[in-house]
Amino acid sequence: xxxxxxxxxxxxxxxxxxxxxxxxxxxxxxxxxxxxxxxxxxxxxxxxxxxxxxxxxxxxxxxxxxxxxxxxxxxxxxxxxxxxxxxxxxxxxxxxxxxxxxxxxxxxxxxxxxxxxxxxxxxxxxxxxxxxxxxxxxxxxxxxxxxxxxxxxxxxxxxxxxxxxxxxxxxxxxxxxxxxxxxxxxxxxxxxxxxxxxxxxxxxxxxxxxxxxxxxxxxxxxxxxxxxxxxxxxxxxxxxxxxxxxxxxxxxxxxxxx
Numbered sequence: 001x002x003x004x005x006x007x008x009x010x011x012x013x014x015x016x017x018x019x020x021x022x023x024x025x026x027x028x029x030x031x032x033x034x035x036x037x038x039x040x041x042x043x044x045x046x047x048x049x050x051x052x053x054x055x056x057x058x059x060x061x062x063x064x065x066x067x068x069x070x071x072x073x074x075x076x077x078x079x080x081x082x083x084x085x086x087x088x089x090x091x092x093x094x095x096x097x098x099x100x101x102x103x104x105x106x107x108x109x110x111x112x113x114x115x116x117x118x119x120x121x122x123x124x125x126x127x128x129x130x131x132x133x134x135x136x137x138x139x140x141x142x143x144x145x146x147x148x149x150x151x152x153x154x155x156x157x158x159x160x161x162x163x164x165x166x167x168x169x170x171x172x173x174x175x176x177x178x179x180x181x182x183x184x185x186x187x188x189x190x191x192x193x194x195x196x197x198x199x200x201x202x203x204x205x206x207x208x209x210x211x212x213x214x215x216x217x218x219x220x221x222x223x224x225x226x227x228x229x230x231x232x233x234x235x236x237x238x239x240x241x242x243x244x245x246x247x248x249x250x251x252x253x254x255x256x257x258x
Contacts, residue, residue, distance in 0.1 A: 001135045004160065007036040007077075007231040010209040010224070012197025016056060018046040022067045028229060029071050029079075036231050037134055039071075040193040041081025042164050043143045044093065048199045049166035050084070051121040057086035060094075060106075069102040076100050078133060081164050081193075082109065082142050090123040095140050095164065097131055105131055109142040110151055116201075118144075130156045136236065143167060146178045146192070150257065154186035154249060159239055162191040166199075169206040176208055183212035187242065187249050189234045196227055214242045 009028045014020040025041060032039070043049060046064045047056050058064055064083050072079040082095040093109040108125025112118040128151065131138045137158040143165035145151055152161060161182055167175045175192065183190035191211045198204050211219045211232060222230040243249065 002236045004134060004136050004234045004236070005035065005037045005231060006160075006191060006211065006234055007032055007039045007229065008191065008193045008209045008211070008220070009039065009041055009229050010194060010196060010207045010222075011042075011227045011229075012205075013042065013045060013048050013195060013199075015048045015200045016050055016052060018056070018058075018064060021046045022064065026067075026071060029075055032075070032229060032231065034231055036075070036077050038078045038080065038138075039075065040162060040164055040191065041079065042193060042195040043082045043166045044084060045081040045164075046083050049116070049201070049203075051117065053084055053086070053091035053121045057084045057091050060085055060087060065096060065098070065104070068096055068098045069104070072098045072100050073102055080140055080162075084122075091121060092125065093118070093122050093142060094125075095129075095142055097129075097133075097138075097140055099133070105129060107140050107142070109145065111144045111148050113144045130158050136160055138162070140164070146175070146182065149182065149185060150255075152182055152186065153252070154188060155252070155254075157249070158186075158188060159236060160189045160191065160234065161186060162193070165192060165194045166203075166205065167192075167194045167208075168203045170204075172206055172208050176210070179210055180212050180216045180218075183214060184216040187214045187239075187246065189213060189239065196225070214239055215246075
């Protein structure tokens, strides 16, 4: 299909309270009010960006994944966001991409935010993920990954790159610049879903969730510093036309990350 409908839910979250956050996001999903193909939730959407992994971690097949499966089936849409997971005695900031039928793919955050000592609580992911969904190739990444263009480099000819995040307002200008840069250098649609509000680590968040086309033009129109939900259509015909007119990916470097 040429059109992919994308919904971004930019909202505040309850600190370290998975049950409250699941209920909150259920209300947001129920209120979308139109058909959509893919719904994005923030990084660590069930807890906020907490380093309290031992207390908050769930097994992979835990209550939040089951909740995501229920919501995906109910909305008849894919649902994606990251949560805190424990597996084999380790802890991960793990993104789930849950399909409408309840099946799912996972991606573990590659770049851990050392500024907040994330690497002391979580283990690093090793594998990039590219998903095939409704004829689109989609690459999901998490927050701090945005600062590392080599990891995001479009070697797989993906169509949509997206980031789910808890990105504080003090550095939001970097968020704006880097999201746009990722769209231009990878010649793809690029989405970033951030939160708003305040957390118990004294961080403030002012959103700036955005979607850019493959030329770096901003597609989202909502007041992006407040709580909002926005749904928009991405057109693969536009993507193909841009890549045909500007075949810059043909000149990309080849490399392997070790």
